[in-house]
Amino acid sequence: MLIMKEYQNLLFTVEDGIGTLTINRPKSLNALNSDTLAEIGEALAEIKTDPTVKVLVITGSGQKAFVAGADISQMVSMNSIEAAALSELAHNAFRTIESLPQITIAAVNGYCLGGGFELANSCDIRVAATSAKFGQPEVGLGIVPGFGGTQRLTRLVGRGKAKEIIATGSQITAKEAHAIGAVEEVVELDQLMDKVNEIAHKIMKNGPVAVRMAKYVIDQGADLELNTAISFETQMWAQTFATKDQTEGMQAFLEKRHAKFTGE
Numbered sequence: 001m002l003i004m005k006e007y008q009n010l011l012f013t014v015e016d017g018i019g020t021l022t023i024n025r026p027k028s029l030n031a032l033n034s035d036t037l038a039e040i041g042e043a044l045a046e047i048k049t050d051p052t053v054k055v056l057v058i059t060g061s062g063q064k065a066f067v068a069g070a071d072i073s074q075m076v077s078m079n080s081i082e083a084a085a086l087s088e089l090a091h092n093a094f095r096t097i098e099s100l101p102q103i104t105i106a107a108v109n110g111y112c113l114g115g116g117f118e119l120a121n122s123c124d125i126r127v128a129a130t131s132a133k134f135g136q137p138e139v140g141l142g143i144v145p146g147f148g149g150t151q152r153l154t155r156l157v158g159r160g161k162a163k164e165i166i167a168t169g170s171q172i173t174a175k176e177a178h179a180i181g182a183v184e185e186v187v188e189l190d191q192l193m194d195k196v197n198e199i200a201h202k203i204m205k206n207g208p209v210a211v212r213m214a215k216y217v218i219d220q221g222a223d224l225e226l227n228t229a230i231s232f233e234t235q236m237w238a239q240t241f242a243t244k245d246q247t248e249g250m251q252a253f254l255e256k257r258h259a260k261f262t263g264e
């Protein structure tokens with residue numbers, strides 16, 4: 001069954017466990033203005049507790065752009081206080097994406113620039129069309145990335161590459177983004193959603209508690225010193241032995257059948 005919710009600047013559908021949130025401002029190449037960021041926050045608050053959404057896909061409307069950045073027509077006349085408020089709105093939305101229990105996949109269907117690249121980098125996995133272009137063009141507009149670009153991109157690709165991308169403001173291709181670890185998969189545009197669905201279905205076959213916990217441990221552990229991170233992993237690992245999914249997963253293996261996970 002397809003459930004659909006239409007926002008002013010977003011579309012949200014759920015089909016077969018996969019929620020798809022589409023940034024829907026194609027005339028502005030899906031640029032993020034404050035209304036859109038507020039709507040993303042609203043949608044995420046619902047998605048977070050929606051048991052029908054097992055995996056969340058974020059994409060852009062049309063064939064040209066994922067998101068071509070924050071909305072320059074809105075930013076042009078902003079003062080510092082307004083800029084800080086916009087940045088906070090985006091940070092809240094992007095932090096919520098990271099803290100969702102569901103795995104999130106950015107389906108990058110075209111231009112993925114500035115705030116768009118920052119949005120994609122808040123997702124757990126990025127799948128890009130060969131035609132997609134990535135970049136942080138902010139310095140060409142006289143600003144620095146303000147939706148996490150200096151931090152998340154650096155954590156993904158390392159300081160040197162992040163500085164090269166940000167300081168040159170140049171666009172890179174999906175293949176180049178893949179080569180530096182900013183994108184996990186690259187496919188032709190007409191195969192993008194098939195690839196994303198394939199990944200989502202592989203995820204959904206696994207123990208839901210374990211998948212959720214794996215995301216949590218990876219993200220929390222990334223900012224910890226290694227000994228603390230490893231001990232944190234041990235605690236989470238031990239907790240999975242208190243779940244029905246662990247019993248079912250291991251019994252199913254021994255009985256040579258597919259596991260029927262309940263997420264408990």
Ligand code: CO8
Pocket residue numbers: 027028029031068069070071072073075082083084086087111113114115116137138141144145146147
């Ligand atoms: N904001 C507003 N409108 C946009 C944006 C944008 N980011 N990108 C494209 N558009 C609009 C264009 O103005 C145009 O509108 P119109 O048809 O009314 O003239 C329409 O979308 C189509 O765009 P183009 O005609 O430019 O299409 P092209 O194919 O010629 O070019 C590009 C495509 C290369 C993607 C080009 O549109 C472009 O360079 N866009 C801007 C990219 C950019 O600089 N993005 C970064 C913005 S800054 C940012 O994201 C910072 C985030 C953190 C800020 C924190 C501050 C608080």
